[in-house]
Amino acid sequence: MAIGGAAVPAFDDAEGWAGFREAVPQDGVLTYQVKRDGQTLEVKGPYLWPSLVQSIAPRSAAADAGLRPGDAIIGLDGQPVFAFDQLKSAVEGGNGAPLALEVDRGGELLNLTLTPRPTDEPQADGSFQTQWRIGIVGGMVIEPATAPLGAWDALTGGVLQVWRVIDTSLSGLKHMITGAISTCNLSGPLGIAETSGTMASQGAQSFITFIAVLSTAVGMLNLFPIPALDGGHLMFYAFEAVTGRPPSDTAMRLLMAVGIAAILTLMLFSLSNDIFC
Numbered sequence: 130m131a132i133g134g135a136a137v138p139a140f141d142d143a144e145g146w147a148g149f150r151e152a153v154p155q156d157g158v159l160t161y162q163v164k165r166d167g168q169t170l171e172v173k174g175p176y177l178w179p180s181l182v183q184s185i186a187p188r189s190a191a192a193d194a195g196l197r198p199g200d201a202i203i204g205l206d207g208q209p210v211f212a213f214d215q216l217k218s219a220v221e222g223g224n225g226a227p228l229a230l231e232v233d234r235g236g237e238l239l240n241l242t243l244t245p246r247p248t249d250e251p252q253a254d255g256s257f258q259t260q261w262r263i264g265i266v267g268g269m270v271i272e273p274a275t276a277p278l279g280a281w282d283a284l285t286g287g288v289l290q291v292w293r294v295i296d297t298s299l300s301g302l303k304h305m306i307t308g309a310i311s312t313c314n315l316s317g318p319l320g321i322a323e324t325s326g327t328m329a330s331q332g333a334q335s336f337i338t339f340i341a342v343l344s345t346a347v348g349m350l351n352l353f354p355i356p357a358l359d360g361g362h363l364m365f366y367a368f369e370a371v372t373g374r375p376p377s378d379t380a381m382r383l384l385m386a387v388g389i390a391a392i393l394t395l396m397l398f399s400l401s402n403d404i405f406c
Contacts, residue, residue: 130169131162132177140273153177157211175270178213182265184335187327188320189264194243196265197234198331204231213267220245220261228263249310255300257310294345313406317399356381356388 131137135152138145153159153176161174180202185192202210205219206229219228225245232239245261252258278286304310316324321343328339352360361384369375376384 133159176212179270180210180213180216183268184266186264187324190243190246191264194241201233203233251297257304291345295349298346315399317403319403356384
């Protein structure tokens with residue numbers, strides 16, 4: 130019902146949750162007001178957003194340092210931490226300085242050192258912002274109750290997810306071409322294989338989600354109007370529909386050569402990113 134004196138809003142109330150997060154005191158131990166069997170009780174519990182590793186971003190500083198989902202970060206540069214925001218503030222304010230972490234892994238204490246990396250992150254307005262990141266995703270100490278989706282909600286949710294992947298991919302390509310973000314964001318076969326392995330190690334759901342995102346992005350690229358791709362064939366069909374005749378053999382051969390050269394160039398460039406970035 131309430132945590133640290135702040136009333137818990139409905140989980141789908143995004144604005145209410147933003148205010149709730151600001152209102153919850155950042156203390157290691159909080160008072161939880163809970164309803165149990167018709168009675169309202171007060172119990173003690175940990176901070177709602179602890180410094181707990183929920184998942185690891187592939188090819189990140191955390192992945193390279195050996196952090197795992199389920200690890201609890203209890204110390205940072207010799208100081209105790211209990212909140213994920215404490216980690217976030219230290220990483221963003223450290224300008225890439227190495228961080229010494231004390232990690233609790235199932236009761237075993239580990240000492241790890243990692244160095245944050247600059248990461249280009251998409252923003253709500255379609256732009257990108259570079260932030261220092263170590264590549265961990267946090268969560269709440271309790272999990273909200275869930276319910277299965279109906280067929281219509283699942284379908285519309287899937288369509289929206291596909292659109293988000295396409296929109297973010299197109300925005301990333303545009304910003305790489307204009308030089309607003311690093312071209313190292315483009316990965317080749319080695320990077321894809323490494324990312325696949327990392328996601329598979331985090332469970333079937335993470336791996337299937339990654340494959341779905343990858344398939345969507347590849348499908349989008351395949352529809353680009355480049356000869357030798359499906360989008361190029363659609364372009365030829367559109368030309369034939371408008372003019373009433375197909376392109377000449379000479380034009381087809383020339384355009385196909387240009388398209389294949391462009392694809393091979395992109396493949397070599399992405400492979401070089403895998404090796405040198």
